[in-house]
Amino acid sequence: MKVGALLEYLRDFYPTWDRKLESSLIKQFDLSRDRKIRALSRGMKMKLALASALAFHPKLIILDEPFGGLDPLVRDQLIEGLLERAAESTVFISSHDLAEIESFASHIGYLEQGRLRFSEELTALAKRFREVELTLDGRSASPENLPSTWIHADASAAVVRFIETRFDEDRTSAEIHRLFGDVRSLTFTPMSLRSIFLAMAKPSEARLRKDKDAS
């Protein structure tokens, strides 16, 4: 089947099919109507799939690993194509390519072992996660009885590091001072989506290992 034939075929399935949008997507994605689909590269097939999915103004687009194995140029074209329709559609993407997602997603959900661990706006997520590093004033630290929102706490001599999952500068600082007294230095470092994902994933892995050992 050729590209043009597929689009023509799908056209009749959707009353809202937009011929103009179809043509513009074909042009935008450098697709040729006369090319056979089976002769297209993976990237071109993805573009055709996206063009055929966008041309009827869907309210919701669900994409499963859409960028896997694609070259950066095609990825950019696909993302560009999606973003242009962002105003009229909700795009739901499942992906392991966190850096790519971070570049354009507005909301993030984290699914682990079939459970949704969190789902929120990316900006809110980035705002509430911080890598915290504090240096005590000559004393060695003993990170015990820490708040549950602090994860991966680690102490080395006078330096304590942890990840705050409910970061609020005033509240977190006050809590640090309550637990550790005066500190010589205190830094809050923003985290990338990848770092947040790893921080969330590691305790689960540790728990899984523990469960496995116990069994």
Next chain:
Amino acid sequence: MNQIINIFRKDFRQHWYVILLPLAILVAFAWNEPGLWVPQGTPLPQHLREYSGLLPPLVVIGWMILIVRVVQGESLVGDRQFWITRPYEWKKLLTAKALFFVAFINLPLLIVQVVLLWKAGFAPTSYVTGLLWTQFLWVLVLILPMIALATVTSSFGQTVLVILGIPLLLVGCIALSSLIPHTPHTGLLDAYSIQESLRNLVLLGACAAVVIWQYARRRTPQSRLLLIGAAAVALGIMFIAPPHALTTLMYPQPSASRRPPVQLVFDPTRQAVKDGWPMRKDEVGIRIPLLVTGELQDPTVTVDGDVSLVEIEGPDGLRWNSGENVYSSFQFPDQSHPDAWFVVDKGFFELVKSSSVKLHIWFALTTVKAKEVRRIVLASNEFTAPGGALCSISPEPYGSNLLRCRSPLKPPFLLVTMLSEETTCPVRWAERTVPPGTIFSAGQQSPGSAPAEIGFDPVKLFSLSFSPRAQTMETLFAHLCPGTPLTYRVLEEAQFTRSELTIDGIRLAEYQLLEHSRPSAVTGIMVH
């Protein structure tokens, strides 16, 4: 409707070349076939005629490929197909596929059959039911099973592997079925036909269920299990429903108000014939002389009787059941003193041969009557015979004792007779004279009561060969010449009943056939 047409159009555009191949072969078949109806006037060169038998299998293979490809165009196996995220409605998708097969399998075949009927001299409009019935049979035998198979396989290669596996499965089934005792071919309808119908019903029911289930729900593992299960059940039917039980179902006991068409009694006054053909060393042949009586009101009626089961009750609770070892049959009123013969295990026979035993013989009785009797005079050219067939005297060297006939959709159930003194040509029997009143007869059986048989060619060929009705050790055929009157009887099976004969106090040794001999069974249609 739009969606159906849209899918149909897409399938046509995508598979036109797969459609074309069987279509082309079908056209070649239609072109070639009329040349095979008669030896003369062949429209194609001889070498093409020789390969004509290959054409139908090639068409079937082409159709199988088409069905698999079209169904798997929207594959139902797996969850990553492009179409499942589109607004397809399964009923419309299935309808589009069904329409496609009707358009590119049934319709071309129907057209070819109409053309062939017309070329054979039959008016196709008179056989619409039969023509549609043939199409329906093709749906049941090929299209539905292939669709079912294509819906549970993910690729063409996988389907081919399954198809190649089916003959192996059949070989296994045949091997297994050989272990099960069977009833022999009894009567004009036999127990196998019911068993076969049951098996087909299970298999086709499963195929239909799988097709609908797959299109509606796409439950591939469950659908595969259903098909495998149906195949197992179909095999199991042989165990669950023994053929004898089916025979009794087909041939019910006559009701109290209705007597059986004939009465069967043991005839101890008559010495049974003891000749026959070789038997196995572990069996003994028994031949029981019978007397058949009955008053058939209609002179066109005959009764065919087949021994369906024999049971022997010996002393000390010894019992034996014939199972498959029953072979004899008779026709009444032509045979009023037939013999019922069967073979008994030698071991059992040795135990009871001198004792007085009780013998039960069950007969399956089929009443056959003529629904049309017509006397026609043989013409030198082709003539329309009763039953709808077109017949002509076969020219030499094919034998002037033959009437070559062709009939639409299926051969008729016929009995044709000729009186020796009415023949317009001499009888070929060396120099001996045929006694006046000798009746020559020829018969043609019809397979079942359905309006047509499955096949490509709707024109069925058969020959009528005339031999004397009376049993003779010498072969005698009648010459057929223009001007000879023939009596055509178009027959039908009118009644199926069962009759049981119990003989108490019989000594089997007195009716034992000579060692290594087995009598020749009397078969065929006898004339009254």
